[in-house]
Amino acid sequence: MRELLELLKHDARRPAKELASMLNISEYEVEEKMAKLEKDKIILSYNTLINWDKTGENTVTSIIEVNLTPQREVGFDAIAERIYRFDEVRTVYLMSGNFDLLVIIEGKSMQDVANFVATRLATIEGVTQTRSHFLLKPYKKDGIIIEDKEKDRRLVMSI
């Protein structure tokens, strides 16, 4: 299973036939295993990593440190949920250290994002402070180097 997951993590579009060869099992077994992984919510989704800069579309990403006052019974979870339910919010992590939640927001413009933070995020009860950082340039994401200049440089040689 681990091997199948590793292969899919690298390239989710690999045909079942290829996966079957590499894992030494039948195509049917591959499909069955994948269906089960999906059903068990081990595989949550098959994403595409996109270099938006190249499309000319403008998106702005902001990474926001959020401080909270934890609530009785539910701790941070209830506030986190109120935050992660917004479509604008792409990622939410509970953190150790100087702040509590790391929230990643995508919007069309800086204005857009600033507006969301000021009117929706900072006003949620229990949120005591936010610090926003705008992302300038991605170099590497999810293990993939965005503009990888290293390619197959092997030269013709005779041995």
Next chain:
Amino acid sequence: MTNWNDRISPVVKSVPPSGIRKFFDIASEMEDVISLGVGEPDFVTPWSIRESCVYGLEQGYTSYTANRGLMELREEICFMHKRRFDLDYDPKTDVLVTVGVSEALDIAMRTILSPGDEILIPEPCYVSYKACATLAGGIPVPVPAKAENDFRITPDDLEPHVSPKTKALLIGYPNNPTGAILSKEDLEAIARFAVKHDLIVISDEIYGDLTYGDTKHVCFAGLPEMKDRTILLNGFSKAYAMTGWRIGYALSNPDIIAAMTKIHQYTMLCAPITAQIAAVEALRHGEKYMRKMVSEYDKRRRLIYDGLQKAGLKCFEPKGAFYIFPDITSTGLSSEEFAEKILMQEHVALVPGNAFGECGEGFVRCSYATSIEQISEALARIEHFVNHL
């Protein structure tokens, strides 16, 4: 007009150029060619290894080193052999760091062969073995391994080729070009053969880290009584994707290493310090990167093994290195015809098996040190080719 060719030594003239070259010249002119021809990793050297070399350069490490190599590197080489194979080599006397296994092969042969001495060389094998033996003044005696044994050499194969002049045996497993490995039992039989005829064994284990499935590499020198009799050669080119760095090493008894060091000292002086620094890093921290590359080769291996069979070519499952050696006799073509036609018609480059010895006729070598996408595409082309002959 001077005929310069007449001035070239007859020994050098007698050595044929490598048979791999022929097709590469054509291939290099073609667009969209997929090469399964090259015997080197498609990976770039892991970053931590490259970075340590860059740092070394910044610190000003640009000098010669001791002839035998940096003490640090020799120590790491010995630690690794202790840890992995329980072998005790002394970094002061038993190790020589060389410019790749290539140099180690050359000086090992020059060290042990006198004019007329014979060295047994199982084939199919790496193209340098016979040439190095000839250039050293020795006589290479090719011993065909049997296809029905999946090209694993046995004492029965070797025995008829022994003569009073036989001085040494050269084994290279996991094997280039077949991907065959020898089991512990196979190697023990070879060890008994070596003792019986009192032979020195050169063991080229450059693909030792590249074994797959539940097969574990057995180091020949680690077999009982083989350590002193063996010249163990290994390097970083394949396992650590460091072909261009030119770094390898030889391990043996102090007398042989001292003699090899003498040649190395006068002809090479030392291996490049940059590569030695990188090799230290590879041994100290590089194993996890190496394992990752090996697991990647393993997936490709299974893909190509499966694909070639589906294309209708018989082949045995390779358990080591990054080569597969399918039998193409069912196509009615010779190895060279097959390689040439598939290059011209389908733009797939591979190497005819007879480049690695006569007994490789009827086979071709495919290297799977290339991306999954390329392998998949190559397999589709091979299948198309075989079905449209």
